[in-house]
Amino acid sequence: MAANSLLASLRRELFASRGDALLSAGLLALIAAAAIGLLRWAFGQAQWVVIQANTTLFAVGRYPLDQQWRLWLLVALLALATGLSWGLLRANPRGDRSGVLWPANDRIAVAVLAFLTAWAPAALRLALPLQLRWWGITALLLALRWAAGRWGRRLPPQLLRWVPLIWPLLYLLGMVLISGGLGLIRVPPSEWGGLLLTVLMASFAILASFPLGVLMALGRRSELPLLRWGSVLYIEFIRGAPLITLLFLGQNILGFLLPGGLAPDRVWRAAWVLTFFCGAYVAEAVRAGLASVPGGQQEAARSLGLSVPQSLQHVVLPQALRIALPATVGQFISLLQDTTLLSLIGLLELLGTARTVMANPDFLGKNAEVYLTLAVLFWCCCAALGLGSRALERRLDPSHFPA
């Protein structure tokens, strides 16, 4: 009986001995009290109007209202690309179905994320047109995912190999859509803000720091002393300093280092500092991956006649990067969290926007509501990255492949 086995497992897990039973009962009481207190506060005292009235500010900052269609277009394109990639991945399994792709904990996290996404438009009291757009874009994503899953198998394989290229193209297109140019009105970085700025900074730094990190890791393991010592110096310099002091360097000293007028504006300075910062940590993650590839692999590749770059590209790096994947994504997650530090140097990313909202006399003292909302948002983004990384890790795990 299901109920009996549930009772039995409850008894085994929580009430195995008298001490255990006491401990469990005490903890359950504490949890219940905390949950009731939180719910009472959230649905009784808390005034969520501070979030509901400022959704646009939190989402895009002071981005000009009449240009916001560009961002919606970008979101729709992203949804299309996601749906297409997702469907094609499902249509072309890599024969790794033997392993468990989604363990129980991950399923719980996915359910929480899906619930929050579905509930967000209602909870935020978005205007009807915005809610319609939200659901329209979700429908678009799911429809394309279904279509690609259904017919993706019949696409010619040559075409399939080109599909991943839509992502870099979309990134470039997104940059144009956001900042203007090519006939669109220019929107300078000083007008980007909120979630838009957070995502832009994080994605730029992630994309740019990865190749930098791989190069530095290769440099650190190189046999050429100059490259090795140069990489060591760079990595240890960056890892020895708190990020806030490096941002300080970027804001206050970079202007002195570059010839007058060449220094990028404050937003891009911060983006480059984040990139160089993250690069050093990625380098350490990749170095650990390189160290775990047996030296015989390189020797075997060389004795097959591959040159050093070829053996790295085809033999060593694919194995090293797969091993380094969890640590690298861990770095990216902490980079996403580190973007909050930009608020300390006066940039209006999510946290900076939140602080300007709370400085507004209408919303004074609404700290708890705002900080909790941001915490939930960051938790969702970081958890989603972690889930994606674990799924990718399992998909790439060679022990799942049929022999």
Place this chain on the structure above:
Amino acid sequence: MPEPRTIPWWRDRRVVPWLVQGGVALVVLVVIALLLGNLVRNLTAAGLLLSWRWLGQPASFDVAESLIPFDAAMPYWRALLVGLVNSLRAILIGLVGATLLGTAVGMAAYSGNGLVRRLGRVYVEVIRNIPLLLQLLFWYFVVFLSFRNGTEALQLPGIVLAKSGLYLAWFAEGWRWQGPALVNGVWQAPWRFSVEFAALLTGLITYTGAFVAEVVRGGIAAVPRGQWEAATSLGLHWGASMRTVVLPQALPVIIPGLNSQYISLAKNSALAVAVGYADLYSVAETTLNQTGRALEVFLLLLGAYLVIDLLISLVMNGLNQLVQIRER
């Protein structure tokens, strides 16, 4: 007679490494020379060429809390020293707190009680996915600033939480145990922490604790299962087998992991500036605003944090030597 085929010199294996290194060195040197040239030119134009004389001038700003005597008439170097001492205080207490909390949560992952295991998991997953800065602001503005002063303060045995600070019981003069007491509407106690310091410590300890917990959990996981079983079959209960058999063997795995967590705690302590605690970075920022000496302030900050990191690494490497299992 055919020409002897020789490899051109630019593909000679004895030459290529030097070519590569020479090329890289040339590029790096040119870039550095350009940057330094600009730096010197721009700093000269701004009248801010490297100089340390300003360190002796009076700071003319006050530091909110200080363990060593300080007032606004004292020189800048003294203000920076106050900041450094404040930073070290936060780092040291933070290290101890994060280690205790993290070890407890890490061991909870091996508890026989399912609820304790899951609570530990939830704590780690929640804390690690929320930015530290956000957590610090939450502790400061939402939790610690919401306490009241006077009789309305939150009173626990031996601890009083008020808006004016955190009051702890401790030995007063003559080894007399003394708790916080209300004198003329103001709390008095042997130990008082400012709210800023308390918020910073709480944030640092709960955040780093989650990472330490993962390190400890990993260390325990590396101890073979047979050790647990052997300890249990000798009649040791859970706590005793953990303390005397499993943890000592897990330490060689745990300590290198702790080293990097400690260093990141030390660096994260610079976020104190967000909650208004006068740590080294916050004093340095004020100094920069008053003197405009960006380069010198940056070099001082960099040097200070490097030395702190190195000290932590030295101590932890020493510890690591101590706990290595000696094969006889």
